[in-house]
Amino acid sequence: MDATTNIPPFHLAFPVHSIASAREFYGELLGCPEGRSAEDWVDFNFYGHQIVAHLAPEEVGHVKTSAVDGDAVPVRHFGVVLSMKQWSEMAGKLTAAHTKFIIEPHIRFKGEVGEQATMFFLDPSGNALELKAFANMAALFAK
Template sequence: MNDLAPFHLAFPVTSLASARAFYGELLGCPEGRSSEDWVDFDFRGHQIVAHLAPEEVRAAAAHDVDGDAVPVRHFGLVLPMDEWQALADRLRAAGVRFVIEPHVRFVGQPGEQATMFLLDPCGNALEFKAFADPSRLFAK
């Protein structure tokens, strides 16, 4: 893949302590700057910022994708397959409840991918995916 510019994503949380425990401790994202109302994390080279805004947190609508009810509003990472599997194993060992269990979707199709969905403690949906062939990320 090409070198990518880091993206920036801000999202609401109900608790900065919960965000720190989830993103910092469970996912291993180093913490950056923070204040009483927000904290930013290094999300594999991308800047994500948890803003304390409980009134903005809400459940995401879902759409059917290959038989799964995928949360429409979500973010995440595309990982190398071995890192995806290691993360799935770590999350299972930590007792994380998945919205969509780790599995492979679009089997035999150009977009075949390993995927898993989970919620952070504040209800934000995350997807982590991997491709056996990363060049197929945008394949039709």
């Protein structure tokens, strides 16, 4: 399936230490509309994909990193590929909200096939997120 057309939504469940903090971070800061919920979980519309925060404080956080283009990238992370405009707007919004970035917004693989804008940050439970963008979306899987 072409990465730029009609992608079926993925589903991702992940642990959080607090449902209230997840609602504030994903719902309010990132602007993800809330879907169904119960006392110990809540789902969000993450750019058309279903992510579900499950109350599991004993499983939160990330530990390992991997070197990628000079950055220590959290091995366990998730995110979304945005348009450059959306990425720039979100970088501005997160910076204005004093988000502590693991990897500051920047361009990775400059001048290479996989050149991309990227940023990494943690949610309140220590889950790592990456938001990225390509000037040319067709380069998403290019070698």
